[in-house]
Amino acid sequence: MTGTTKSRRQFLKSMGLVGAGAFWVARGSSALAGSSREKLAIEGGEPVRKSMLSSRPYGPQFYDDVEKKELIEVLESRNPFRWWHGNSKVLQFEQAYAKHIGVKHALGVTSGTTALLTAMAALEVGPGDEVILPAWTWYADYDVIVLAGALPVFVEIDESFNIDPTAIAEKITPRTKAIIAVHLQGTPADMDPIMDLARKHGIRVVEDCAQCCGGKYKGKYVGAIGDIGINSFQLSKTITSGEGGAVTTNDDTLFERAMRFHDVGSLRSPYTEALKGGLLSGFASCNFRMNEFTGAVLKAQLQKLETICERLRRNARIVREGIADLPGIKLRKTPDPEGDLGVGVFIDCGNRQRRDFFLRALRAEGVAASGPSGSVILPADPRIERKATVHPDWPSFNSPRGREIQYGASSCPKTIDIIGRFGGVLMDPNFSDQDLNDIIRAIRKVYTAMQS
Secondary structure, three states: HHHHHHHHHHHHHOOOOOOOOOOOOOOOOOOOOOOOOOOOOOHHOOOOOOOOOOOOOOOOHHHHHHHHHHHHHHHHHHHOOOOOOOOOOOHHHHHHHHHOOOOOOEEEEEHHHHHHHHHHOOOOOOOOOEEEEEOOOOOHHHHHHHHOOOEEEEEEEEEHHHHHHHHHHHHHHOOOEEOOOOEEHOOOOOOHHHHHHHHHHHHOOOOHHHHHHOOOOOOOOOOOOOOOEEEOOOOOOOOOOOOOOOEOOOOOHHHHHHHHEEEOOOOOOHHHHOOOOOOOOOOOOEOOEEEHHHHHHHHHHOHHHHHHHHHHHHHHHHHHHHHOOOOOOOEEEOOOOOOOOOOOOEOOOOOHHHHHEEEEEEEEEEEEEEEOOOOOEHHOHHHHHHOOOOOOOOHHHOOHHHHHHHOHHHHHHHHHHHHHHEEEOOOOOOOOHHHHHHHHHHHHHHHHHHHO
């Protein structure tokens, strides 16, 4: 054993990463022999990069004269309110977005959260109802269920980081009104078994596409598969207006309820005509109307959506192919590799300790790295575990069933394990070929050293 190899083994052993149960078992692989003696930067070796490489919010990188022109037209019109003129940017965006993803209706709202709350209202979710959602997702999916007066019922995720379709059936009760299928961090949920189960039990399906705008599942855009879909256009999303959201559906009744709920109970032209005067009367509602500045930016950004998605997919594919020969490597599961956005390349590191070392070592090489992000293990969050609501008499948790449901880390051990052992690198649509090569070199270098 050379001095370099011995010192590396001693260092990794001190981190608990070699020995019995060692990380990735393929020592001596000829494919890696040339790089197996490379000293890690975290040990004092030469880093792959001198400066840190990291991804940035996608949409703003593509802002140009298209967004500028649309915004100036709103300024010059002196009418940023969508309803008081016949040439609404919001309406143009809604129509273009609906056509793009292949649905009958799209409704612009103020955020992804208000889109979710609008979807709950459209589905008439309320006290006594239960809504199934993944244990790892963003707060909004849980919060809108509680704010509707219903009960959130968590289901564990699988190694796609999305809800595990095989674990849903056991959580269905006669009170189950809907399932929220969340397409997390660029990977579509496995919709076929979810839809089959929902149809069998007469349950509605909400698609939360906030982290997967432009993603596809078996040739169909996410947001066009379930009964109703939502999207977010916040800064970290595929396309962005800073804030903003959308509700999508093929169901006229759901669309009218969503329209009325987001606009103080009213139904206005051109939707009055499209829905032949409407099917419903008004009811207690909110004001989540999108303004014309937001609509203008989104109309422009939509024209760039496929470019952003194609570049993300290409970059993720190059990195995956560049590390595919690493012995024993296990990547994040995806139900549709072609439809997946390629937001990141995540590797199963076996356990949290090894994952955390892997991430620190990659960052030392000059490549930003992280665990799964953009969501929270919700049942383990303290305010969710204690069922905190806006008022002590809020109905969600005051029924016998509401008191019976218990949250906490003990309710989602599989989710905690999966999120704790995966780590990787987030992609950027504008990474250069050299950037991608550096990512591949860094992953190969660290992966190999952790086997030595």
